[in-house]
Amino acid sequence: MRFAVIEDKLVPAPLLTGDVPTFPISSIDHFREKLPLNPNFIPNPDLKNLLTGKQLLPDDVPHSLEELYAHYENGFLIFRKGLILEKKKARCRRCGNSDPRLFASYPCFRCGEKCLYCRKCLMMGRISACTPLISWREEGDGGLVENGRSPQTGRSSGMGPLLQKPSSVSETSHLFESKSAFYESVSSFSKMQPSSSGNQLSVLETQPSASEKGPSKNHLDIGNQPSRSENHPSSEKRASPSQKQPSAPENRLSYSEDKPSGSHDLSPVSLVWDGTLSPGQKAASDKVVEAIAANDELLVWAVCGAGKTEVLFAGIERALKDGKRVCIATPRTDVVLELTPRLKKVFPGIKVASLYGGSEDRHLNAPLTLSTTHQLLRFYKAFDTVILDEVDAFPYTVEEALQHAVRKARKDESAMIYLTATPNRTWQRECRAGKRAYVTIPARYHRHPLPVPRPVWCGNWQKLLGKNKLPANVLKWLNERIAAQKQVLLFVPKIAVLEKILPILRRLHPDIEAVHAEDPDRKEKVHRMRDKKLLMLVTTTILERGVTFPNIDVAVLGAEDRIFTESALVQIAGRAGRSARYPKGDVVFFHYGRTEAMNKARKQILAMNKEAAEKGLIDPEE
Amino acid sequence: MNRICLYCNSEWVPPFSWAVFFTAEVPEYLCPDCKERLERITGKTCGICGRPLEHLDAKYVSGNICYDCVRWEEDPEWKGVLRENRSLYLYNAFLKELISRFKFRGDYALAKAFAEDVKQAVNRLDYDVLAPIPLSGERHYERGFNQSEALLVEAGFKPAPLLERIHGEKQSKKSRTERIRLKQVFRVKKEADVAGKKILLVDDIYTTGSTLRHAAKALKEAGARSVSSFTLARG
Numbered sequence: 001m002r003f004a005v006i007e008d009k010l011v012p013a014p015l016l017t018g019d020v021p022t023f024p025i026s027s028i029d030h031f032r033e034k035l036p037l038n039p040n041f042i043p044n045p046d047l048k049n050l051l052t053g054k055q056l057l058p059d060d061v062p063h064s065l066e067e068l069y070a071h072y073e074n075g076f077l078i079f080r081k082g083l084i085l086e087k088k089k090a091r092c093r094r095c096g097n098s099d100p101r102l103f104a105s106y107p108c109f110r111c112g113e114k115c116l117y118c119r120k121c122l123m124m125g126r127i128s129a130c131t132p133l134i135s136w137r138e139e140g141d142g143g144l145v146e147n148g149r150s151p152q153t154g155r156s157s158g159m160g161p162l163l164q165k166p167s168s169v170s171e172t173s174h175l176f177e178s179k180s181a182f183y184e185s186v187s188s189f190s191k192m193q194p195s196s197s198g199n200q201l202s203v204l205e206t207q208p209s210a211s212e213k214g215p216s217k218n219h220l221d222i223g224n225q226p227s228r229s230e231n232h233p234s235s236e237k238r239a240s241p242s243q244k245q246p247s248a249p250e251n252r253l254s255y256s257e258d259k260p261s262g263s264h265d266l267s268p269v270s271l272v273w274d275g276t277l278s279p280g281q282k283a284a285s286d287k288v289v290e291a292i293a294a295n296d297e298l299l300v301w302a303v304c305g306a307g308k309t310e311v312l313f314a315g316i317e318r319a320l321k322d323g324k325r326v327c328i329a330t331p332r333t334d335v336v337l338e339l340t341p342r343l344k345k346v347f348p349g350i351k352v353a354s355l356y357g358g359s360e361d362r363h364l365n366a367p368l369t370l371s372t373t374h375q376l377l378r379f380y381k382a383f384d385t386v387i388l389d390e391v392d393a394f395p396y397t398v399e400e401a402l403q404h405a406v407r408k409a410r411k412d413e414s415a416m417i418y419l420t421a422t423p424n425r426t427w428q429r430e431c432r433a434g435k436r437a438y439v440t441i442p443a444r445y446h447r448h449p450l451p452v453p454r455p456v457w458c459g460n461w462q463k464l465l466g467k468n469k470l471p472a473n474v475l476k477w478l479n480e481r482i483a484a485q486k487q488v489l490l491f492v493p494k495i496a497v498l499e500k501i502l503p504i505l506r507r508l509h510p511d512i513e514a515v516h517a518e519d520p521d522r523k524e525k526v527h528r529m530r531d532k533k534l535l536m537l538v539t540t541t542i543l544e545r546g547v548t549f550p551n552i553d554v555a556v557l558g559a560e561d562r563i564f565t566e567s568a569l570v571q572i573a574g575r576a577g578r579s580a581r582y583p584k585g586d587v588v589f590f591h592y593g594r595t596e597a598m599n600k601a602r603k604q605i606l607a608m609n610k611e612a613a614e615k616g617l618i619d620p621e622e
Numbered sequence: 623m624n625r626i627c628l629y630c631n632s633e634w635v636p637p638f639s640w641a642v643f644f645t646a647e648v649p650e651y652l653c654p655d656c657k658e659r660l661e662r663i664t665g666k667t668c669g670i671c672g673r674p675l676e677h678l679d680a681k682y683v684s685g686n687i688c689y690d691c692v693r694w695e696e697d698p699e700w701k702g703v704l705r706e707n708r709s710l711y712l713y714n715a716f717l718k719e720l721i722s723r724f725k726f727r728g729d730y731a732l733a734k735a736f737a738e739d740v741k742q743a744v745n746r747l748d749y750d751v752l753a754p755i756p757l758s759g760e761r762h763y764e765r766g767f768n769q770s771e772a773l774l775v776e777a778g779f780k781p782a783p784l785l786e787r788i789h790g791e792k793q794s795k796k797s798r799t800e801r802i803r804l805k806q807v808f809r810v811k812k813e814a815d816v817a818g819k820k821i822l823l824v825d826d827i828y829t830t831g832s833t834l835r836h837a838a839k840a841l842k843e844a845g846a847r848s849v850s851s852f853t854l855a856r857g
Contacts, residue, residue, distance in 0.1 A: 106731075
């Protein structure tokens with residue numbers, strides 16, 4: 001889409017009359033993203049619900065361009081550039097990408113120019129140089145939003161409330177024209193295409209009567225009359241009412257049932273949980289409550305298996321009681337899926353939105369949101385409290401994009417809780433220097449110390465693998481476990497090694513499987529391991545987190561590989577001794593040259609055990 | 623120098639050999655792992671639609687023509703409308719993913735990954751004019767570009783917009799019978815000069831052949847001497 005700028009104000013090309021130069025939004029140096037709020041304008045609550053705290057592309061918003069523009073003109077909507085083009089360098093406003101290799105350009109049908117687009121967040125909908133990002137004005141910003149609202153009537157019926165078109169639209173109507181280029185009118189949801197005919201201006205003016213026909217159809221009636229343009233002969237819409245009309249209210253229901261947190265009529269929030277916290281958990285939980293109440297940042301540094309989730313309950317309850325919107329974000333979909341039922345169970349009175357690629361809660365505006373960090377890219381200044389799980393889970397570059405997503409999703413005044421078992425070097429340093437607020441849970445809930453890994457030199461294991469052999473001490477260690485029927489989780493650095501070693505291991509025992517990230521049978525294999533149908537599971541680093549087998553020994557072969565960072569090794573060691581029944585487990589790093597990462601991982605675990613002992617969080621060994 | 627794969631983003635180093643000094647460098651956009659997952663169509667194919675006959679049950683083959691094409695050719699309305707189709711790759715899971723990202727997600731850059739193969743294949747075919755299958759205006763707006771045109775442009779060709787769509791519902795939502803029974807969806811543009819020309823239609827996928835045959839029919843009726851087609855994938 002192209003825009004003109006008239007008195008610092010954006011005007012979309014299809015709504016222009018007369019000859020005014022137009023540009024792709026990213027090429028416009030200066031315009032006002034946000035206009036002064038008009039208290040007499042009555043915004044569409046569905047649009048508000050959809051856009052509050054979000055940053056969406058026009059294609060994600062099933063409302064007509066006219067309606068969107070009226071909301072912008074009256075100060076309710078914000079239009080921002082999707083891409084920022086600086087001298088020679090482009091930056092994506094949604095995902096923060098500025099790697100020139102992850103941009104490409106194409107001859108764009110929408111703006112008619114060679115248009116740059118971001119390939120990094122492409123899967124969330126393409127952002128190009130001519131794409132605006134659309135958001136709702138922040139809650140409380142301008143203070144007039146609530147005053148300007150009409151009493152909401154249609155709510156209990158489950159239908160969208162009545163919508164009245166403000167008179168102020170007609171003041172701006174000189175800009176409107178019944179033009180034909182209606183691909184431009186932001187209507188990618190073709191089922192939302194209206195069948196109305198006639199001049200759109202008159203339709204706008206007769207809104208009130210239109211709204212009498214049916215409370216939730218209003219925006220359908222605006223604009224988009226079928227018309228032909230020379231270039232696009234097929235523009236006539238096959239607007240068979242039978243196909244389109246019924247789907248529209250359905251669609252709207254999903255938004256309008258759930259008022260955004262702004263409406264502050266939250267049902268009484270109560271935590272339903274009768275578990276008890278260990279003293280370590282309790283101390284952390286208190287700190288979390290404090291940080292959330294004060295909109296502070298806090299790092300919860302909890303050892304693997306400490307019971308992090310329970311530590312959050314009190315803080316979440318506090319935030320919800322204060323009418324705050326809470327988000328728990330994690331890099332992994334598995335975690336979202338696992339946490340959702342747990343949180344729904346302990347907060348039965350509220351709606352919980354669960355967001356991951358392909359989830360159905362995409363438009364659910366809930367007080368408590370569980371989201372993959374990736375899905376956070378659609379949010380903009382949405383949350384009062386963000387809890388970020390496994391901050392360190394991905395390599396640095398990915399982490400950067402993730403932090404960008406999180407920063408954008410937070411409100412300016414908001415609390416931020418980081419959870420991790422393995423903060424990176426910088427964070428550890430900041431904690432020690434007193435520059436970062438943090439709390440540790442140095443011990444597991446079962447009051448046993450963490451198993452301490454043993455680095456063991458095993459010579460040139462790769463060369464031996466080449467001859468279909470294993471290092472003698474590795475073989476011995478494995479044979480001992482096999483003899484004792486003790487389950488083993490064996491980590492290797494690469495998929496290639498995985499494939500090489502599996503047949504060798506199967507000569508020792510048949511019940512051995514290998515699993516890696518792209519393995520389609522991943523879930524099934526992990527399941528068989530959990531059911532004790534497998535004696536050994538060989539894996540790359542994907543299983544370093546989250547996976548819990550009750551009674552296992554853990555080994556790494558090739559622990560000197562770069563991929564085994566300090567935090568990866570701490571996580572790997574953290575797989576052992578998780579359950580109260582089997583709190584111990586052997587952890588061995590078989591290596592061909594000891595690395596700093598191994599030493600640091602070992603030191604970190606020893607330090608946690610020491611701290612736990614000093615604080616009386618573990619019982620003395622018998 | 624390290625390259626970055628257009629599909630999986632991994633970096634790889636192209637193997638070094640003396641050929642580097644003697645031959646013009648052919649840019650590679652996919653890493654060897656991804657490239658390998660593309661399956662070129664080789665061996666015996668249907669004389670009309672270009673479908674590999676190798677894995678097809680003998681009862682679905684008549685001479686060197688597949689049963690589908692036999693059915694088309696038996697219908698006097700469609701006989702000889704499409705002279706022949708040639709496709710580059712099998713429409714396997716990987717290509718499906720690639721094409722879906724290319725056209726539905728709008729990742730235009732992926733056209734480059736096919737450019738070299740498209741160029742060589744099209745150059746071997748006999749034609750006067752290259753005509754990409756057009757999109758409806760609405761679809762074109764939604765995607766931002768026409769994928770068939772993109773394939774040609776990135777391979778260095780100059781496509782001619784001979785056709786336009788009359789009405790444009792998504793083909794992929796329809797069954798074969800529905801597609802065949804459909805009334806004409808294309809017409810030849812007023813200004814297009816097709817009389818006596820050998821035309822090569824270009825599309826991303828050949829599935830039932832209905833789209834290409836409808837386009838071919840419109841062109842034949844407008845006086846084209848012959849119409850063949852080229853597609854990236856054979857479904």
